[in-house]
Amino acid sequence: MxxxxxxxxxxxxxxxxxxxxxxxxxxxxxxxxxxxxxxxxxxxxxxxxxxxxxxxxxxxxxxxxxxxxxxxxxxxxxxxxxxxxxxxxxxxxxxxxxxxxxxxxxxxxxxxxxxxxxxxxxxxxxxxxxxxxxxxxxxxxxxxxxxxxxxxxxxxxxxxxxxxxxxxxxxxxxxxxxxxxxxxxxxxxxxxxxxxxxxxxxxxxxxxxxxIDTDVFTPAGPRAADAPAAPYFLYAGTASEWQGAGVFIEALRLVHREEPEARLVFLGQGSDWQVLKDLAGGDARVEFHDLVPAAQAATWQRGAVASVVSIRPGLGYDFAYPTKIFAALACGTPVVYAGPGPARTDLPANALGWASDYDVEQVAGAMLAALEAARAGDSQRAEAVQRRREWVMRHRSxxxxxxxxxxxxxxxxxxxx
Known part of the structure; x- marks a missing residue:
């Protein structure tokens, strides 16, 4: 015992x-x-x-x-x-x-x-x-x-x-x-x-x-060597079902009626990646590139007409504020946003880009507006870049x-x- x-x-x-x-x-x-x-x-x-x-x-x-x-x-x-x-x-x-x-x-x-x-x-x-x-x-x-x-x-x-x-x-x-x-x-x-x-x-x-890291995402710096020579929109980051980035591929088809050379670049990964490729149907004006580190993503942002960001409504993310938006603005690049949430108000209220419903025709209209804005004079574009950068520094650093x-x-x- x-x-x-x-x-x-x-x-x-x-x-x-x-x-x-x-x-x-x-x-x-x-x-x-x-x-x-x-x-x-x-x-x-x-x-x-x-x-x-x-x-x-x-x-x-x-x-x-x-x-x-x-x-x-x-x-x-x-x-x-x-x-x-x-x-x-x-x-x-x-x-x-x-x-x-x-x-x-x-x-x-x-x-x-x-x-x-x-x-x-x-x-x-x-x-x-x-x-x-x-x-x-x-x-x-x-x-x-x-x-x-x-x-x-x-x-x-x-x-x-x-x-x-x-x-x-x-x-x-x-x-x-x-x-x-x-x-x-x-x-x-x-x-x-x-x-x-x-x-x-x-x-x-x-x-x-x-x-966003404003030391990495900046207006100054190199641009991506592999970027299209034609004007392009950039979707950078994860593409999953709740983001519904396919709306930009469908909208691009409407954009091509007026701007046939416009491109759409996807840079990243995600559960919807193959879905997006299938939706593109082999159109050479829609490009897909693998994920890259943040510093390389910034080189793509700097050359884009606009960064495109979306949230599919009704899937539990209506309150989200995607970081993709801040990455683009920190580089001085405007944003075309589709979906609900606070970005829907902030972007037009502060002249940071264009916002619409998650709707193909409305998104196409915003993309055409971005292409038109890209034709502005150098001083006007430089002023817009500075404004976007300063907004991020004040609000989303x-x-x-x-x-x-x-x-x-x-x-x-x-x-x-």
């Missing part, structure tokens, strides 16, 4: 020691913040650029930042002072994107072990999907650290709007609610997302509007927004020190 008690005591002591080791963190010094995200620069996705901006803002504020991510094959992660990026392979779809439950799990399952290695962090920041958030919640509990969740949108609502089976939506909502309720703080990209995550159980929510986010997160990290 005594031997059994001794064995149980030894096992308990071993468990306690293991738990203590998981929670051990160096005292004093810089707070340690871990970012868990399947997407990170140089991947040309809005989330990847936003997370790099957040890592840099945290490091500039005095944190020691580690990013646990997956980098696309053939790309090198950027080197930023105070930021250590640790990349591991993950399953990707045919377009090279980590999208789909098998792809998410290929990142999330190894992430669990990666989060338990090394000294305990003062804070873990989780990027969607909610499955990643769930892994972070468990790891944070084991390590005795708080975690934050970056809510770019509400995944369960988006799944419901795209017709996913009820059991899938229910399961996703359960996981998402679990993640939101456990987070010490939630960063939401707009007021609409903030309101919804509060309804799902988030305790403390801070709105951090999407912005990523640096300013993420400085605020870093302050919120480091306040939470100090509690765990």
């Amino acid at each position: 005594n031997r059994r008690l001794l064995a149980l005591a030894a096992a308990g002591a071993g468990t306690a020691l293991a738990a203590a080791a998981l929670r051990a963190r160096p005292r004093g010094g810089h707070p340690r913040v871990v970012l868990a995200t399947r997407l990170y620069a140089p991947e040309p996705a809005a989330a990847a650029l936003r997370l790099r901006g957040l890592a840099r803002a945290l490091a500039a504020a005095g944190a020691q930042v580690t990013v646990l991510t997956s980098t696309p094959p053939g790309m090198d992660t950027p080197a930023d002072p105070g930021v250590t990026v640790r990349s591991a392979p993950a399953l990707r779809d045919k377009s090279g994107y980590i999208r789909g439950y098998a792809q998410y799990l290929s990142f999330d399952i190894p992430l669990a072990a990666r989060l338990l290695a090394g000294p305990a962090p003062n804070l873990i920041v989780a990027e969607p999907p909610p499955t990643t958030g769930a892994v972070v919640r468990v790891a944070a509990a084991l390590r005795g650290a708080p975690y934050a969740y970056y809510a770019a949108d509400v995944w369960s609502d988006a799944a419901a709007s795209t017709g996913a089976p009820g059991w899938v939506v229910g399961a996703l909502r359960c996981v998402e609610g679990l993640v939101l309720r456990g987070a010490r703080t939630v960063l939401a990209v707009n007021d609409g997302v903030a309101e919804r995550v509060r309804e799902l159980g988030a305790r403390a929510v801070t709105v951090v509007p999407n912005g 990523m640096l300013a927004a993420l400085r605020d986010a870093a302050e919120v997160l480091l306040a939470e990290a100090s509690v765990a020190d």
